[in-house]
Amino acid sequence: MYNILVVDDDKEIVNAIEIYLKKEGYKIIKAYDGEMAIEELKKNEVHLIILDNMMPKKDGIETLEEIRKEKTIPVIMLSAKSEDYDKIEGLNTGADDYITKPFNPLELIARVNSCLRRYVKLGSLNKQENDKIYKTGELEINDETKSVSVDGKEVKLTATEYNILKFLIKNKGKVYSIPQIYENVWKEECYGAENIIAVHIRHIREKIEINPKEPKYLKVIWGIGYKIENI
Numbered sequence: 001m002y003n004i005l006v007v008d009d010d011k012e013i014v015n016a017i018e019i020y021l022k023k024e025g026y027k028i029i030k031a032y033d034g035e036m037a038i039e040e041l042k043k044n045e046v047h048l049i050i051l052d053n054m055m056p057k058k059d060g061i062e063t064l065e066e067i068r069k070e071k072t073i074p075v076i077m078l079s080a081k082s083e084d085y086d087k088i089e090g091l092n093t094g095a096d097d098y099i100t101k102p103f104n105p106l107e108l109i110a111r112v113n114s115c116l117r118r119y120v121k122l123g124s125l126n127k128q129e130n131d132k133i134y135k136t137g138e139l140e141i142n143d144e145t146k147s148v149s150v151d152g153k154e155v156k157l158t159a160t161e162y163n164i165l166k167f168l169i170k171n172k173g174k175v176y177s178i179p180q181i182y183e184n185v186w187k188e189e190c191y192g193a194e195n196i197i198a199v200h201i202r203h204i205r206e207k208i209e210i211n212p213k214e215p216k217y218l219k220v221i222w223g224i225g226y227k228i229e230n231i
Contacts, residue, residue, distance in 0.1 A: 034058025053079030137231035173230035
């Protein structure tokens with residue numbers, strides 16, 4: 001059973017989400033502000049977080065920034081805001097996905113299942129999947145320990161960033177479009193994922209490249225897509 005931390009100052013929304021996700025077999029941990037969420041993370045093993053953006057005491061962005069200092073578990077941002085800027089702000093801070101209120105319960109369940117599937121099968125939970133090492137130049141992924149290093153120094157990626165980088169480095173030298181990356185990593189059909197992929201790619205570059213503006217490893221092929229250089 002996977003534990004999902006639901007954080008929203010609206011208790012009715014938290015209770016509704018609990019009803020939807022309990023039917024899917026998930027255990028729900030509740031928090032009603034950012035500070036409470038941080039405390040629940042210290043006390044419980046959490047596999048996914050549904051995090052509201054607009055909250056008292058500590059809003060969703062501030063809470064996510066604090067979470068990302070130590071944890072890479074998937075986070076789905078939940079907010080009444082629907083503008084692209086707000087979505088990008090959440091993704092920039094380290095969110096894996098974004099849902100706007102009012103939301104369709106079936107969509108929420110699908111997003112939760114998708115995030116957990118990526119996390120468990122390709123991400124941080126599955127420590128014994130295999131012992132393969134993927135390498136190009138001084139960039140290396142150890143898929144047994146789920147670790148990434150550049151020039152021997154460990155790089156901390158979120159589960160989604162790891163999955164994207166792993167997919168590209170396993171297929172180094174090949175160019176993949178945004179829909180191809182999304183469908184291979186998310187394992188679902190791609191609809192309007194340009195912002196999501198672009199933000200995650202930028203984060204990966206900031207972490208693995210000496211100069212993200214002149215990347216050595218993660219290259220963009222304008223009008224086509226992205227690739228990991230075969231060095």
